[in-house]
Amino acid sequence: MAPRLGVVEDNLARHLALLDEARGGGADLVVFPELGLTGYLIQDLAGEVAMRRDDPRLLELAARAEGSAGERPMSAVVSFVEESDDHRLFISAALLEGGAVRFVHRKLFLPTYGLFDERRFFAAGDSLRTVESRLGVRLGLAVCEDFWHLSVPETLAFDGAHVLINVSSSPGRDLAAIHEVGLGTAASWQTLIRTYAQLTTSYVVFCNRVGVDETISFWGGSEVISPSGDAVFSAPLFDEGLHFVDVDAADVRRERVSLPLLRDERPELHLRELRRILAERTGMTIDQASERGPGVEPADGETRRRAKARENR
Amino acid sequence: MNPQAGRPTDIPADGSNGLFELPAELAIDTDVARRVIVGFIRNQLRQAGFDRALVGLSGGIDSALVAYLVADAIKPELLLCVSMPYRTSSPESVEHARMVVDRLGCSSEVVDISPMVDGYFGADGAAGAGGLDAAPLRRGNFMARQRMCVLYDRSVTWGGLVVGTGNKTESLIGYTTLFGDSACAFNPIGDLYKSQVRQLAAAVGVPEEIIRKAPSADLWPGQTDESEAGFTYPALDRLLFWMIDKRRDDEELLAMGFDVATVDRVKRMVAVSEFKRQVPPVAKLGPRTTGVDYLYPRRRPGSARR
Numbered sequence: 001m002a003p004r005l006g007v008v009e010d011n012l013a014r015h016l017a018l019l020d021e022a023r024g025g026g027a028d029l030v031v032f033p034e035l036g037l038t039g040y041l042i043q044d045l046a047g048e049v050a051m052r053r054d055d056p057r058l059l060e061l062a063a064r065a066e067g068s069a070g071e072r073p074m075s076a077v078v079s080f081v082e083e084s085d086d087h088r089l090f091i092s093a094a095l096l097e098g099g100a101v102r103f104v105h106r107k108l109f110l111p112t113y114g115l116f117d118e119r120r121f122f123a124a125g126d127s128l129r130t131v132e133s134r135l136g137v138r139l140g141l142a143v144c145e146d147f148w149h150l151s152v153p154e155t156l157a158f159d160g161a162h163v164l165i166n167v168s169s170s171p172g173r174d175l176a177a178i179h180e181v182g183l184g185t186a187a188s189w190q191t192l193i194r195t196y197a198q199l200t201t202s203y204v205v206f207c208n209r210v211g212v213d214e215t216i217s218f219w220g221g222s223e224v225i226s227p228s229g230d231a232v233f234s235a236p237l238f239d240e241g242l243h244f245v246d247v248d249a250a251d252v253r254r255e256r257v258s259l260p261l262l263r264d265e266r267p268e269l270h271l272r273e274l275r276r277i278l279a280e281r282t283g284m285t286i287d288q289a290s291e292r293g294p295g296v297e298p299a300d301g302e303t304r305r306r307a308k309a310r311e312n313r
Numbered sequence: 314m315n316p317q318a319g320r321p322t323d324i325p326a327d328g329s330n331g332l333f334e335l336p337a338e339l340a341i342d343t344d345v346a347r348r349v350i351v352g353f354i355r356n357q358l359r360q361a362g363f364d365r366a367l368v369g370l371s372g373g374i375d376s377a378l379v380a381y382l383v384a385d386a387i388k389p390e391l392l393l394c395v396s397m398p399y400r401t402s403s404p405e406s407v408e409h410a411r412m413v414v415d416r417l418g419c420s421s422e423v424v425d426i427s428p429m430v431d432g433y434f435g436a437d438g439a440a441g442a443g444g445l446d447a448a449p450l451r452r453g454n455f456m457a458r459q460r461m462c463v464l465y466d467r468s469v470t471w472g473g474l475v476v477g478t479g480n481k482t483e484s485l486i487g488y489t490t491l492f493g494d495s496a497c498a499f500n501p502i503g504d505l506y507k508s509q510v511r512q513l514a515a516a517v518g519v520p521e522e523i524i525r526k527a528p529s530a531d532l533w534p535g536q537t538d539e540s541e542a543g544f545t546y547p548a549l550d551r552l553l554f555w556m557i558d559k560r561r562d563d564e565e566l567l568a569m570g571f572d573v574a575t576v577d578r579v580k581r582m583v584a585v586s587e588f589k590r591q592v593p594p595v596a597k598l599g600p601r602t603t604g605v606d607y608l609y610p611r612r613r614p615g616s617a618r619r
Contacts, residue, residue, distance in 0.1 A: 212352055
């Protein structure tokens with residue numbers, strides 16, 4: 001979908017209509033893109049379009065997803081600007097189930113470089129958890145830039161996710177003819193989500209918006225990737241659409257039994273080394289990672305090797 | 314693409330038929346570019362509450378390409394192309410502008426700016442307020458600004474937005490007239506280098522004659538961009554691409570084979586023209602200042618005309 005920038009009422013109406021349409025098509029889970037309720041480039045409008053978790057508009061969406069008596073209940077992932085009790089503003093994605101806001105993921109990584117300026121307007125989330133869905137699978141929610149950090153899909157997989165869901169407002173750029181799909185951003189994302197699906201042996205659902213905010217064109221291209229890293233579904237670039245994709249949760253089991261990458265992961269090793277690295281970075285050990293002055297001899301072989309690596313960068 | 318927008322010519326994307334030179338690193342996917350630009354134009358108009366647009370058609374490739382793209386985005390009859398020749402403008406320019414209008418089937422109008430320009434500088438030996446002996450650059454800038462005046466006046470009578478036609482190359486080196494040809498409501502090709510403009514123009518079917526001819530501001534007879542600037546567009550585009558988009562420093566550029574004099578000169582042109590690419594600064598005095606700490610989208614709710 002292409003949200004209208006800052007026009008929450010219109011976007012809400014569009015969400016409700018799409019939920020109805022999804023129910024008609026027999027959907028169990030409906031995923032909407034990042035900031036689908038507000039548009040992306042909202043800048044100082046952030047405070048004006050923010051909602052609390054118990055905002056009646058979110059509850060209206062949850063109720064519509066649940067449906068009335070006799071209708072098939074659906075789960076939905078929607079994204080909005082969330083205001084916390086202490087008035088911080090987050091870019092959030094909520095799982096709506098059972099007529100309620102069941103779970104909220106707050107975007108962890110706020111790009112503030114290049115064409116992005118998110119940290120100026122938003123607070124970063126500080127927790128990463130999966131959620132057990134009524135659908136019988138654990139879901140791991142992430143928002144756009146969260147997936148440009150390896151730790152996010154990895155942590156979600158460790159935390160038991162079967163399905164990783166990334167909702168995005170990814171601005172298209174780089175039209176260099178060398179890209180197979182004609183858009184550098186799309187090529188990068190396609191590589192990322194296939195890799196994550198394969199390495200975590202999980203389904204990856206990537207939902208990216210379309211439309212234009214100011215100078216930025218969002219490229220769509222939503223995809224569902226199977227636990228073996230193959231695309232089960234790929235939406236066209238730039239086109240708006242509601243797409244139905246059949247996902248078999250048994251594929252996750254099959255893949256994990258035959259390719260037990262997750263079983264063989266070594267989180268304890270990872271954690272131990274991370275602790276050491278953190279200690280070094282923060283100066284808690286002799287082996288400090290701070291930059292050495294020119295001509296200063298490293299203390300031992302280990303640090304000498306690192307200094308060499310730094311020079312070679 | 315709009316069927317009335319003319320038959321695309323059979324030009325390979327790399328320009329290998331000799332129609333134009335396209336450095337390999339600058340080649341773009343023209344289908345995606347068209348898709349993005351057409352969506353951009355539609356959105357800019359819709360978000361502002363307009364159905365109509367107008368383009369100042371010079372007879373050159375930039376404005377021809379923009380006219381084709383706008384005609385693709387909206388119905389050609391909702392596009393007004395305005396030609397604004399001065400009495401010394403090349404007859405070829407006028408002819409090429411007419412060719413674009415004929416092919417697109419869009420609305421058009423010719424406004425002769427000679428009386429406006431001559432009224433200021435004078436004519437037939439009688440000096441105006443600007444003086445008969447004004448240097449060509451002053452006259453050229455004045456003409457560009459008169460055209461802006463005409464376009465913005467016509468934007469009211471036509472009920473449409475002025476679409477910009479400046480490309481990335483001329484913007485980066487400052488080969489534009491501030492508040493003249495650079496003035497617009499939005500610009501669909503401002504992030505395309507001249508070489509990419511040519512590639513896209515070929516892909517959307519801009520007539521070959523327009524693609525082939527030497528680019529010129531046509532501010533005085535015989536003027537061409539490349540003779541005035543002293544380097545060719547493909548060479549300049551390559552340098553700007555590596556310098557700006559790919560962040561190569563001087564040493565790296567020289568190692569790539571660019572000569573030091575050109576690098577120095579182009580860097581200076583880019584730095585000197587920074588002011589032309591930015592909104593004028595406002596002295597920070599109050600608690601909240603436009604562009605500093607009052608940051609709203611141009612197209613915020615309620616900003617549309619209707």
